[in-house]
Amino acid sequence: MEKAHNFTIYLLILLFASILIISTNLPVLAHKVIIFAWVEGDTVFTESKFSGGREATGAQVLVFDKERTQLLEGKTDSKGEFSFKIPKLTDLRIVLNAAMGHKAEWRISESEIQKAGGILEKKRAGGSSQPIAVGLSKEEIKELIEESLDRKLRPIVRIMTESQSKGPSITEIVGGIGYIFGLMGVAIYFKNRGKKREVNRDN
Amino acid sequence: MHISEGVLSAPVLITGAVLAAAGVAVGLKKMDSDKIPQVAVLSSAFFVASLIHVPIGPSSVHLILNGINGLLLGWLCFPSILVALALQAILFQFGGITVLGVNTVNMALPGVICYYLFSRLVNRERGLISLAAAFTCGFLSVFFSGILVALSLLFTEQSFMSVAQLIIVAHLPIMIIEGIITLFCVAFLHRVKPELLGGIYGKGS
Numbered sequence: 001m002e003k004a005h006n007f008t009i010y011l012l013i014l015l016f017a018s019i020l021i022i023s024t025n026l027p028v029l030a031h032k033v034i035i036f037a038w039v040e041g042d043t044v045f046t047e048s049k050f051s052g053g054r055e056a057t058g059a060q061v062l063v064f065d066k067e068r069t070q071l072l073e074g075k076t077d078s079k080g081e082f083s084f085k086i087p088k089l090t091d092l093r094i095v096l097n098a099a100m101g102h103k104a105e106w107r108i109s110e111s112e113i114q115k116a117g118g119i120l121e122k123k124r125a126g127g128s129s130q131p132i133a134v135g136l137s138k139e140e141i142k143e144l145i146e147e148s149l150d151r152k153l154r155p156i157v158r159i160m161t162e163s164q165s166k167g168p169s170i171t172e173i174v175g176g177i178g179y180i181f182g183l184m185g186v187a188i189y190f191k192n193r194g195k196k197r198e199v200n201r202d203n
Numbered sequence: 204m205h206i207s208e209g210v211l212s213a214p215v216l217i218t219g220a221v222l223a224a225a226g227v228a229v230g231l232k233k234m235d236s237d238k239i240p241q242v243a244v245l246s247s248a249f250f251v252a253s254l255i256h257v258p259i260g261p262s263s264v265h266l267i268l269n270g271i272n273g274l275l276l277g278w279l280c281f282p283s284i285l286v287a288l289a290l291q292a293i294l295f296q297f298g299g300i301t302v303l304g305v306n307t308v309n310m311a312l313p314g315v316i317c318y319y320l321f322s323r324l325v326n327r328e329r330g331l332i333s334l335a336a337a338f339t340c341g342f343l344s345v346f347f348s349g350i351l352v353a354l355s356l357l358f359t360e361q362s363f364m365s366v367a368q369l370i371i372v373a374h375l376p377i378m379i380i381e382g383i384i385t386l387f388c389v390a391f392l393h394r395v396k397p398e399l400l401g402g403i404y405g406k407g408s
Contacts (some may be wrong), residue, residue, distance in 0.1 A: 032207065032296055088394040168295045173254065176290040177254050179245045183286060184243035191236035 035061070035096035037106045037118040038157060039086070040150070048080040048096050052161030059098040060115065065090045086113055116150075204352050204374070205253075205291070205306055206251065208299030212358055219305030219355065226281035226311055232276050241399075242283045245272050249310075250287035253297060255374050264377050270344035270385045273314020274337070275399065276323055280314040281307065305355050313347030326400045327391055333393065334386050340384030345378045346371065 033056050037046040044063075048056040061082045063071045071092075076082045086092075092108040136144075210355045211219075234242065245268075246374040272280040291297040296405045298306045324336035352365035392399050 032205075101284055103210045105209075106301075160378075172294040173251060173320065176250050176294050179290055180243050180247045180286060182251060184239050185241045187234075187243075191234075191239065195236065 004015045005088075033059075033096060033098045033102045033104045035094060035104045035106045037092075037094050037108055038154075039108060039113055043083055043114060044086055044092065044094070045083045046076075046081065046096075048076050048082070048098070048104070048107070049065055050098075050102075056098045056102075058098065059096055062097065063087070064093040064095065068093070089113060121123050204265075204308070204309065204370070205288075205298035205407075206302050206352065206355060207343055208301055210359055211302060211305060211355060215355055216305060217300055219308050221304070221309040223285065223304035223311075226246060226278070226308065226315070228343070229289070230276075230278045230283075232283035234282065238279060240277060242279050243268065245276055245280070246287045247352070248272075249284055250290055253291055253295070257380065264373055266384070267310060267345055267348065267381065269310045269314045270307070270317055270341035270350060270381055271388050273311070273317045273344055274325060274340050274385065274389075276390040277322070278315055278319040280318075281311045284311040284314070302367055309348050309351040309355060312351060313344040313375040315333055317344045317348060330392075337389035338386045340382075341377045342382035345374055345381050349374050 022090050029128055031047060035046055035048045035056075037044055039045075043170055046061060048059055048061070050184060055078075057078050057080055059076045059080075060073060061076060062073045063084065065071055065088060071087045072084060074082050074084060076096075090111070091110050093105060094108065095103065095105045097103055235246040249268050249272055252268040255266045257264055257266070269280070269284065272283055276283055288298060288303055288306050288310070289300075292299050292303060317345070320343070321336045323339040325333050325340065328336065350367060353363055353370055356366050357363050389400065
């Protein structure tokens with residue numbers, strides 16, 4: 001009876017806390033950082049956030065190449081953004097070091113850079129500024145499409161990263177609590193089995 | 204305060220895992236079957252608390268509740284916090300599986316320390332002294348956690364003092380809030396169920 005009473009009180013406290021969280025609609029944020037990077041021409045843009053939307057400002061960003069040698073480092077600005085010119089054509093590993101042991105990384109492959117860079121170079125060579133002649137080669141059409149797709153898709157990519165950084169959902173929260181209570185059941189089961197055995201032995 | 208995957212070096216991770224295993228072993232040994240529900244509920248509270256964020260300071264900080272865990276559970280807060288942290292790592296990607304040991308020690312050890320420092324004061328005394336002790340318990344447990352996190356990062360970051368300072372300053376609001384939460388919990392339990400404050404083991408309520 002006593003035990004049951006203890007348990008009820010605890011349960012009430014927990015219930016109260018859960019209701020508080022859900023009802024006050026506090027921004028349910030995850031406690032981790034993410035960094036997202038993309039290439040535009042010869043520049044890499046990065047965005048760093050604590051998932052849930054708060055920007056990681058003034059955090060250290062390190063850029064490594066394939067051989068894990070550091071190419072450059074910088075700090076995120078007040079919007080959590082940081083951009084740099086591509087120092088070298090290689091796979092890039094961009095590591096975000098927010099303080100207090102928070103860390104995240106993002107990889108950009110060589111082919112991704114090549115693709116973005118290639119378009120730019122051809123443009124510099126004077127392809128697109130000229131009035132377009134009647135017959136466009138297959139290559140040129142491809143480039144034009146890729147270029148405009150890049151531009152049009154940028155906001156969508158942004159939205160995707162933002163949705164990626166959403167905090168845990170109610171399902172996960174409730175699921176976690178469920179797990180704990182399941183474990184409690186298992187623990188009680190084994191403890192009681194041990195006790196029963198002792199009782200049997202005594203008899 | 205969760206340290207992310209890939210920040211710490213192997214020796215630190217292993218030390219953390221060993222210490223956590225020892226703590227959990229002590230906790231499990233002291234756990235009677237009638238204490239299990241209590242552990243589970245506090246574990247759930249710890250699990251959920253990390254979702255309550257306080258948007259103050261340079262980083263993003265959240266409630267920890269290791270003070271009340273330690274105060275009510277003593278050594279049993281080791282298994283309680285381990286389970287909660289494991290689930291946070293799997294479901295929320297907070298921290299990580301390899302850093303589980305280090306994170307468990309960082310959160311649970313302050314709880315145990317606070318248990319030994321304050322549970323007597325909270326239990327025996329009445330009124331103001333008890334409440335003050337409860338507040339200090341909530342406050343200091345987060346403070347000690349900050350120190351332990353800084354210690355774990357000692358071999359990664361250059362200076363202990365600057366990291367420790369950063370963590371403590373960022374968590375100052377949390378310390379105060381946790382102090383107040385612990386105070387209210389204790390006040391509530393004093394009125395409703397004082398036996399729960401009588402120390403988790405040895406007495407057998």
